[in-house]
Amino acid sequence: MTALGASLDEKSELTDAVFRRVARLAKENWGLNLEDGKRPLVTARLWKRVIASGAGDFPSYIGKVEDGDQVECDHFISALTTNVTHFFREQHHFDLLESSILPRFRGRGPLRIWSAGCSSGQEPYSIAASVRAVLGASADARILATDVDPDILERAQKAVYTNSETSFPNPALEARVFDKKHEEQQRAVRANLVDLITFRRLNLIQPWPISGRFDVIFCRNVAIYFDKPTQANLWAQFAAHLNPNGFLFIGHSERIETPEAIGLCPAGITTYQKQ
Numbered sequence: 001m002t003a004l005g006a007s008l009d010e011k012s013e014l015t016d017a018v019f020r021r022v023a024r025l026a027k028e029n030w031g032l033n034l035e036d037g038k039r040p041l042v043t044a045r046l047w048k049r050v051i052a053s054g055a056g057d058f059p060s061y062i063g064k065v066e067d068g069d070q071v072e073c074d075h076f077i078s079a080l081t082t083n084v085t086h087f088f089r090e091q092h093h094f095d096l097l098e099s100s101i102l103p104r105f106r107g108r109g110p111l112r113i114w115s116a117g118c119s120s121g122q123e124p125y126s127i128a129a130s131v132r133a134v135l136g137a138s139a140d141a142r143i144l145a146t147d148v149d150p151d152i153l154e155r156a157q158k159a160v161y162t163n164s165e166t167s168f169p170n171p172a173l174e175a176r177v178f179d180k181k182h183e184e185q186q187r188a189v190r191a192n193l194v195d196l197i198t199f200r201r202l203n204l205i206q207p208w209p210i211s212g213r214f215d216v217i218f219c220r221n222v223a224i225y226f227d228k229p230t231q232a233n234l235w236a237q238f239a240a241h242l243n244p245n246g247f248l249f250i251g252h253s254e255r256i257e258t259p260e261a262i263g264l265c266p267a268g269i270t271t272y273q274k275q
């Protein structure tokens, strides 16, 4: 190996000590639980920022994030989040929403729904499609969609997807969200769905600038990246932000250990209702 090659390898290696700094930052600021098995992935994702930021090596780069450099903090969290999502993911939640929850709001409102950890927007646009399907054009409904990752939130707000990002459980659901399959690469979400949604940046493990309560909260496949105490605290906060009889949907591999302790009762697959 050349001398240059050796020095590059050293610079691009995330040592035990520096990985611990990364993990501490991710946990304390964003709740993310980075176990050692994630080190290769974290190394690959953050190395791009080491280069782009001009820091030159991992310790200097992490120092910028530790010092609170806002630009690098934003890139850091974008690099570490997992944003996988689909339209009508875990379709049973949408079935319950349409059969049992939304009909209660016919002719009455306002209905407030929160998609927390909305990623690139497929979840809130699917919720909006369900709201339009059940409550129609005059629905008195608002959907708040939040995420901590500024890049993914910007993509969500654009409401434009490539054909490869638009897989659906069936063509009928697809037709609710998009006019028709375009020949072009870009497809825009129907305007009457976009109209229902407000996007905001929000870090779930910092105090929430949210007033009022919700009738339905979706927080799916987000808490899975947090440790157990952080998850428990999150579930309790969601419970406190639900209206009486409101519903909380969580991800397929997530669990609320003692829902009754926070005023919730099980109401279906990974679904809880406020008592």
Ligand SMILES: C[S@@+](CC[C@H](N)C(=O)[O-])C[C@H]1O[C@@H](n2cnc3c(N)ncnc32)[C@H](O)[C@@H]1O
Pocket: 030, 031, 032, 081, 082, 083, 084, 085, 086, 089, 116, 117, 118, 119, 120, 123, 146, 147, 148, 149, 152, 202, 203, 204, 205, 219, 220, 221, 222, 225, 251
């Ligand atoms: C795997 S996606 C889930 C998207 C969607 N809820 C679904 O189930 O398809 C997880 C999302 O959680 C967001 N996230 C991670 N940590 C967060 C935090 N501390 N506050 C808010 N959002 C967070 C990520 O940015 C990412 O977009």
